[in-house]
Amino acid sequence: MIPFLNLKEINKQYKEELKEAAGRVIDSGWYILGEEVAAFEKEFAAYCGVKHCIGVSNGLDALKLILKAYGYGAGDEIIVPSNTYIASILAISEVGATPVLVEPNSNTYNIDPKQIEEKITEKTKAILAVHLYGQTADIDAVTDIAARYQLKVIEDAAQAQGARYRGKRTGNLGDAAGFSFYPGKNLGALGDAGAITTNDSELAEKITALRNYGSHKKYENLYKGYNHRLDEMQAAMLRVKLNYLDQENEARRMIADRYHQFINNEEIILPTAPENAEEHVWHVFVIRTKERNRLQKFLTDKGIQTVIHYPIPPHKQQAYTEWKENKYPISEKIHNEVLSLPISPVQSLEDTKRIIEAINQYGQV
Numbered sequence: 001m002i003p004f005l006n007l008k009e010i011n012k013q014y015k016e017e018l019k020e021a022a023g024r025v026i027d028s029g030w031y032i033l034g035e036e037v038a039a040f041e042k043e044f045a046a047y048c049g050v051k052h053c054i055g056v057s058n059g060l061d062a063l064k065l066i067l068k069a070y071g072y073g074a075g076d077e078i079i080v081p082s083n084t085y086i087a088s089i090l091a092i093s094e095v096g097a098t099p100v101l102v103e104p105n106s107n108t109y110n111i112d113p114k115q116i117e118e119k120i121t122e123k124t125k126a127i128l129a130v131h132l133y134g135q136t137a138d139i140d141a142v143t144d145i146a147a148r149y150q151l152k153v154i155e156d157a158a159q160a161q162g163a164r165y166r167g168k169r170t171g172n173l174g175d176a177a178g179f180s181f182y183p184g185k186n187l188g189a190l191g192d193a194g195a196i197t198t199n200d201s202e203l204a205e206k207i208t209a210l211r212n213y214g215s216h217k218k219y220e221n222l223y224k225g226y227n228h229r230l231d232e233m234q235a236a237m238l239r240v241k242l243n244y245l246d247q248e249n250e251a252r253r254m255i256a257d258r259y260h261q262f263i264n265n266e267e268i269i270l271p272t273a274p275e276n277a278e279e280h281v282w283h284v285f286v287i288r289t290k291e292r293n294r295l296q297k298f299l300t301d302k303g304i305q306t307v308i309h310y311p312i313p314p315h316k317q318q319a320y321t322e323w324k325e326n327k328y329p330i331s332e333k334i335h336n337e338v339l340s341l342p343i344s345p346v347q348s349l350e351d352t353k354r355i356i357e358a359i360n361q362y363g364q365v
């Protein structure tokens with residue numbers, strides 16, 4: 001079976017370095033908020049081109065901490081795409097604010113800036129722009145609207161570590177950004193991990209306290225905070241893997257390039273490649289077809305594992321029964337038609353060719 005994402009093979013490439021980093025942490029005798037977290041924060045901030053990075057427990061907590069630090073809660077509305085992984089929306093619910101869903105552009109799958117303005121009310125505080133599938137949202141258009149209504153722009157960069165928009169990296173495209181380093185993300189830890197980046201020093205300071213019981217100084221609590229820390233071991237793993245992020249993103253780009261070049265089947269819609277190919281990091285390569293389940297079965301039978309990102313749109317989830325009657329037809333269509341092809345940075349050329357060949361055979365009698 002060609003796996004969708006071969007995490008074992010990906011991490012095996014760095015096994016010696018990872019073991020050495022783990023050994024360093026074990027030997028240090030210091031496991032929470034020490035040198036590794038501080039060093040990773042510095043290195044990831046530099047990579048993104050921002051002033052501050054705060055390491056946290058995971059991507060959902062990263063988003064939640066940003067919203068909390070801004071003081072958003074009951075009565076506030078946050079704009080968020082209807083086509084996203086549900087964590088973007090859960091973060092808003094978790095602080096007690098109201099998620100206001102906006103449909104995506106059906107070429108980029110990211111939030112459609114043209115549909116944002118009609119959803120803005122006096123209660124709107126921020127736009128949570130998700131860089132879905134590894135491609136940045138249309139940030140200039142989003143920023144323009146935000147500026148006119150004095151809203152904050154928050155990035156959900158969980159799927160786009162290293163992606164760029166007009167040369168600038170994610171994490172540096174809004175007022176603050178939340179990252180996830182879940183093992184399957186482009187920059188993946190060996191467990192749960194996340195981070196927040198921002199150029200706002202005041203915000204960074206507040207988040208630094210909020211992630212650690214609301215405290216800067218032991219046993220003195222400024223805020224009703226959380227335990228949402230990044231631990232030393234994961235920071236050490238991430239420091240190793242950050243060195244290879246660009247290389248891995250390039251490997252993903254090469255696979256995406258081949259898919260674009262050689263998949264040729266009228267029943268398949270390929271994702272739109274951006275003008276500057278360097279900017280997309282292909283967290284997933286999402287194709288669309290009318291009978292998605294049939295294609296998935298066809299590929300499974302040929303020994304090719306695929307994944308659906310995502311099968312049920314957030315507004316159709318049981319967790320959000322209050323949205324049961326709401327209609328987001330573009331999101332619903334996308335959720336019914338998408339299928340993600342294997343895109344391991346370690347995928348062999350031979351496997352990529354096999355996948356292309358299988359897809360080109362699909363539907364032919």
Ligand SMILES: *Cc1c(COP(=O)(O)O)cnc(C)c1O
Binds near residue numbers: 060084130192
């Ligand atoms: C993975 C992901 C998250 C959540 O990150 P976790 O680390 O799993 O909490 C949030 N938003 C998006 C778009 C994601 O893909």
